[in-house]
Amino acid sequence: MRAKKASGQHNTPIADRSLDRPLDRIDRRLLVRLQQDGRIPVSKLAREVNLTVTPTLERVRRLEAAGFIDGYFARLNALKLGLGLLAYVEVSLDRTTPEAFEHFKEVVRAHDEIMECHMVAGGFDYLLKVRVEDMEAYRTLLGDTIASVRGVQQTHTYFVMEEVKSTYTLVIPE
Numbered sequence: 001m002r003a004k005k006a007s008g009q010h011n012t013p014i015a016d017r018s019l020d021r022p023l024d025r026i027d028r029r030l031l032v033r034l035q036q037d038g039r040i041p042v043s044k045l046a047r048e049v050n051l052t053v054t055p056t057l058e059r060v061r062r063l064e065a066a067g068f069i070d071g072y073f074a075r076l077n078a079l080k081l082g083l084g085l086l087a088y089v090e091v092s093l094d095r096t097t098p099e100a101f102e103h104f105k106e107v108v109r110a111h112d113e114i115m116e117c118h119m120v121a122g123g124f125d126y127l128l129k130v131r132v133e134d135m136e137a138y139r140t141l142l143g144d145t146i147a148s149v150r151g152v153q154q155t156h157t158y159f160v161m162e163e164v165k166s167t168y169t170l171v172i173p174e
Helices: 025-036 042-048 053-065 098-109 135-146
Strands: 085-093 114-119 126-132 152-159
Touching: 025 042, 025 053, 042 053, 085 098, 085 135, 098 114, 098 126, 126 135, 135 152
Parallel strands: none
Antiparallel strands: 085 126, 085 152, 114 126
């Protein structure tokens, strides 16, 4: 979501240049509800926000066009799919040049086992979220892909023993 909370104020409407008005209470309720169930029928969504179907659909389309809704997806069960190993990997590069960063990002984007990649500030350069079948698959990914990228100096891996919380739900600012 591209919306940003106004500096410290909780009741200030969120504005976006592609919307002709700030987000209101109904827009926020639509966003919250669509995060819970992106497949909810528009008729049910309309009833829940006390509008008719047409204005509800117009609002949802406006929120999509303005970039507040990036898309819809099905959340799959990784364990049922045999992807039982989840790990976080710290990656340090030996140089921090734009070219080194770009090359690393290109490699990461090409591998679907790397679910997330974040450039971070601190003691290392990137934090990766990786999901694979097992330790052998992880070792292959690490050795053949991550550690073999030109410029990767060091990696540290943290294997997840228990997923306590995993969500894509965002808190919608007032």
